[in-house]
Amino acid sequence: MNYEIIIAGFGGQGILSAGRIISVSAILEGKNTTWFPSYGPEMRGGTANCHVIVSDGEIGSPIINNPDVLICMTKPAIDKFESYVKNTGFILADMSLVGEDKIKSSKKQIFSIDAAKKAGEMGHKAYAMLIMIGKLIKETKIFKPETVEKALYEVLKPELHRLIPDDMAALAMGMEM
Amino acid sequence: MPKKVLIKGNEAIGEAIIRAGCRHYFGYPITPQNELTNYMSKYMPEAGGVFIQAESEIAAINMVYGAAGAGARAITSSSSPGISLKQEGISYIAGAEVPAVVVNVMRCGPGLGGIMPGQSDYFQAVKGGGHGDYRNIVLAPNNGQELYELTVKAFDLADKYRVLVMVMADGALGQMMENVEFKDKETPYKIDKPWATTGSGMKRKKNYITSVYINPDELEAVNIRLQAKYKEIEKEEVLFEETDCEGADIIICAYGLAARITRNVMKLAAEESIKVGLLRPITLWPFPKDAVGSLADKTDVIMSVELSAGQMVEDVRLAVNGKKPVHFYGRTGGNLPTQKEILNEIKRVLEKEVK
CATH class of the missing domain: 3.40.50.970 (Thiamin diphosphate (ThDP)-binding fold, Pyr/PP domains)
Structure with a gap:
């Protein structure tokens, strides 16, 4: 298996952390992974994205030209990356942040996920990324959901570990969507 | 472990x-x-x-x-x-x-x-x-x-x-x-x-x-x-890595990130039945000149791919010493060559050099 995933949105949405959670989960299941963040001029002005590759084999370039999966948390993000998504791939778009009109007009296979709003109802916007990862797991079986729990303990600062049960609830919610 | x-x-x-x-x-x-x-x-x-x-x-x-x-x-x-x-x-x-x-x-x-x-x-x-x-x-x-x-x-x-x-x-x-x-x-x-x-x-x-x-x-x-x-x-102390060079249609010399991008290009090219080899210098100095020089016996075309306007290609040319044509492809300014770009350049070069 070889999945190339671009996660894109604004700074502060947990875009880079979501990438790390995916990468650490991959390592925990014995796979190879790369995580490449936007760090250049793209970052100035608030946009954030990262390229994550999970593979059974050796990984070539960490920079993704054509993703299998695009996770979009803003409208500019989908405008920028949509056309590069592989024909066999799909997009996970946040329903409220990307906008339903935009999602309906997409020519790619696209899932409209009500992540940000549901996360808000749960009490923190950061849960949105876990909902997205849940949906990613459902569509790809990229790794086991319980592996994500172990990854969260590695990625999150100790003071955030008390939130992991809620993170896992968000993940489960995403898997139902 | x-x-x-x-x-x-x-x-x-x-x-x-x-x-x-x-x-x-x-x-x-x-x-x-x-x-x-x-x-x-x-x-x-x-x-x-x-x-x-x-x-x-x-x-x-x-x-x-x-x-x-x-x-x-x-x-x-x-x-x-x-x-x-x-x-x-x-x-x-x-x-x-x-x-x-x-x-x-x-x-x-x-x-x-x-x-x-x-x-x-x-x-x-x-x-x-x-x-x-x-x-x-x-x-x-x-x-x-x-x-x-x-x-x-x-x-x-x-x-x-x-x-x-x-x-x-x-x-x-x-x-x-x-x-x-x-x-x-x-x-x-x-x-x-x-x-x-x-x-x-x-x-x-x-x-x-x-x-x-x-x-x-x-x-x-x-x-x-x-x-x-x-x-x-x-x-x-010369170090290098050679991948699929024997009988390749073209061999790319690349190091660091450019070599990683080239690995993807090799797969992409294979889908179109183009055999691309890779010679990756690990020591840039001492340059693996014997290994690069011997590429001339393994292929007809050599190309250096770099994130530069063409620097290592000079050492590749010195090592190959005119025995086979040496081409170059690179991007500058912080732009990275895409896999398709490199593949297109490979096709262009092969068309020109292989009659």
Whole structure:
């Protein structure tokens, strides 16, 4: 298996952390992974994205030209990356942040996920990324959901570990969507 | 079994520095290598070592000169414009035959340039950079594991030959995270340093470290000794990796990030029944000239792919020596060549060269 995933949105949405959670989960299941963040001029002005590759084999370039999966948390993000998504791939778009009109007009296979709003109802916007990862797991079986729990303990600062049960609830919610 | 960890390239270099037994880091901040300086500021004091954020790049390289002259393993790191500032110190270190390590996490130039990845410091690293007839060993890792392993190796090579070793990464390799496996314990190359200025205690002749020789015969003797040492390094320390070169339609020479992009191109090309080989120099100096030269017997076309306007391609041409055509493809300014772009260039070149 070889999945190339671009996660894109604004700074502060947990875009880079979501990438790390995916990468650490991959390592925990014995796979190879790369995580490449936007760090250049793209970052100035608030946009954030990262390229994550999970593979059974050796990984070539960490920079993704054509993703299998695009996770979009803003409208500019989908405008920028949509056309590069592989024909066999799909997009996970946040329903409220990307906008339903935009999602309906997409020519790619696209899932409209009500992540940000549901996360808000749960009490923190950061849960949105876990909902997205849940949906990613459902569509790809990229790794086991319980592996994500172990990854969260590695990625999150100790003071955030008390939130992991809620993170896992968000993940489960995403898997139902 | 050692555990695999997800770690940034810059931090993998930092961990290698500590595990190689180096306890003297001198740095000055610059993107895209700041995570390394940051890592050192935290973990070097924890390891009982010295971390100094110097007042400038020039100060940092001279602190390396001093610490290494006293026999310590010492290192500085920077990115392209900062490495330019260090060149005087690098030349002095070469002249004084002090073992030291310098990390360059390359960005794109010239001038202050930009902060995105580049490979346009090849000339500077392998052809001189500073003044005088000297060479640095230049190591070019292409993933997190190699950033770690080659940084450890850099210290060993520096001590073995009393030369400066440069680790050449780029912004992408420095910024990206990858699974890296650390050894439980590194065993540094052990060597006595009787030449080091550690204090004679009035019990032995004083040691004296210098690169100044006013007497031409004395200076020429130093140069002859240096050249003999460089010849030995060229004989003993060449590293490269060859993949699918035998019977390839075209062989790409690429190092670092460009080599990784090329690996994807190889798969893409295979789908169109084009066989692409890869020769990846791991030591940029000593350049694997015999291996590159022998590519002419394995294929009809050779191409260098770089994140530059064409620098390593000159060494590829020298090695191939006119036996087969050598082409070049590269991008500059921090833009990275896409796999399709490289594949299109391969097709264009093959159409032109293979009748």
